[in-house]
Amino acid sequence: MIVAEQKPLDEIKTMLEGCKKVLAVGCGTCVTVCFAGGRREVGILSASLRMSTDLDGEAIAVEETTVQRQCEEEYIAPLEADLEEYDAVLSLGCGVGVQSLARQFPGKRILPALNTKFMGFPSEHGVWEERCQGCGNCVLHITGGVCPVSRCPKQLFNGPCGGSQDGICEVDPGTECAWHTICTNQLELGLFEEMMKVQPAKDWSTSRDGGHRRIVREDIRLPEIEKA
């Protein structure tokens, strides 16, 4: 899932300066599951903003709604009906959600209430860890199911650096050394030959380095006539 966390309240208040009435829009998908932008978080943030701006003497009326998915047109299109009455829309979606709203409602100020952090999973309740950077060229089959691109701070492809100690990464004592686990898994899975192979320089053109990425599937794309 996409993992996000809320921006500091003060930063959001600064963004909202000058607004009288704002619509906070949550998203019912990834950010609900990671407790950052679901219905409840929308409620908490909105109540906090109402109280805080009231105490400041510049009360902002913050109203709330949550859609199933901010990143799909069909779910956000119905918001248009009463959008006119709001000075701005505060999105509690990920960066994709914010941009989908901005694309859907040009001319309306769409403000991000979250910082989108990474693609990851909950390793325990209340703890999320990054697992994928979307490099566009997956190598998990040779690295024993552990991603060196997203989990090794130096993005090494040929084994652990000299800072691995007791299975812990030197960059962050709270993180396990990805390569320590990769070595263990590779040995268990009989991938010793892969371990000893000098893995060639990665082609990053499939990653963000190659420019803005886009996938076109002609097999499911709507014919021009239907789009119209």
Added chain:
Amino acid sequence: MTTEAKEFEPEVVAFCCRHCAYSAADLAGGGRMTYPCAIKIVEMPCTGRANVLEILHAMENGADGVAVAGCLPGTCHYIKGNTHARQRVDHVSELLTKIGLEEMRVRMIHISAAMGAQFVAEVTNFVETIKDLGPSPLSRDTGNARVAPGSEHAGSKP
């Protein structure tokens, strides 16, 4: 000023667990012990049911303080409900500071069903704390409450 302020009568919401604090309050009542009438008790099956949003809405709707009263540590009927409640109360404390209210306006209390007197002592102490703090700037007393009685909460979109 001619209108000397009458003594501040706070409004304090207490989310009480049915298995402990709520029964303790009952016991206190049955024993003819008195506790401040400021306390408005909301019964819950477990304090694990109390969530951040409800506590915030109580504050937003004009409460001067919110107490969450659950079982003694380690004795929750649902194993960890009171532990979660404490985490959430701590979180609300932090939120209140960021919002601009005093963090002491929320408090977690641990009590057993047999502790009628202690319940009285705990809530009395909390009400005293709130009295010392004075009315919440958002309370009805200050005329700032923004929510009409009866409405669900200020942000609910029709």
Added chain:
Amino acid sequence: MNMHYPAFRMPENTDTPPIAERCDSKLARVLASGEFAVTGEVGPPKGCTTEPVRTKARLLTDCVDAANVTDNQTAVVRMSSIAAGLIVLEEGIEPIIQMTCRDRNRLAMQSDLLGAYALGIKNLLCLSGDHQSGGNHPGAKNVHDIDSMQFLRMMKEMRDENIFQCGEEIKGGGPRFLLGGAANPFADPAQWRPYRLAKKALAGADFVQTQLVYDLPKFREYMKRVVDMGVAEQIKVIVGVGPLKSTGMAKYMRDRVPGMSVPDPLVERMDGAVAGIDKGKKADRSTAWRNEGIKICIEQIQEIRAIDGVAGVHIMGIEWEEAIRPIAEGAGLLPRPII
């Protein structure tokens, strides 16, 4: 976890010429001759004056065959290793330029190294680089376009096949660097370390310099495996040594530095060096510690020299470059051979 690593034997080297033919650096000639090599280190200054580089370089004159010039070491911005390397060269010492994968992508690496070679630099140490989070620009974006193995492979192909990383031909021939890497015999997973060294050799390293070695029993085990795999025949292992300056430093390295092993008897020896000296006499204690540190270092070099598969020592002063001459002298490494 103790994993089972399969047996490994280094494949025969069929395509790379003998070390002396790969590069005409002094270090290459010393290593090719079988002489015990000595390298040192010059850390460039955090500024743009040349004098600190010259001063440090002069302390190494006639003590070392070549000197490493670090590249933004510990991710702290310093004068570029190539520029400082040229100053070192002017002082009559052959530089080993360090370059990390942290700060440059493959374009910048190749272009800077074409330039470095054009200006007379002949030795290169290919490193991943310390993470920037511990340096003085923790907000920097790191690059890590390629890793140290891929870096070595790229430079080997530039030298031996005259091609750029993309496969395009280098007209007029590629830079003929002597290629080095880093090795840490004590980092985890411990069993993996000899294999990693083998991989560096396969990637194209002509030599490696190790992390500081204080734990000789552990290092002997490592070298035995390296020799048994046939790795030492194909890569020159230069062992990192350095004088301890105090008991505190010994303890810090033992307890705090990841991938570092300092045995207790050494810490006790450092402690013993200041026995009977009043704690208030700071200068006296420091002198006693430093004398003992130099003594230990000399003894260790002599023991290391006797280990099968070791090709030399890399003496690191660690902000105490004055110690390098007495150490080299005491260990009988002077005068350096002229080859």
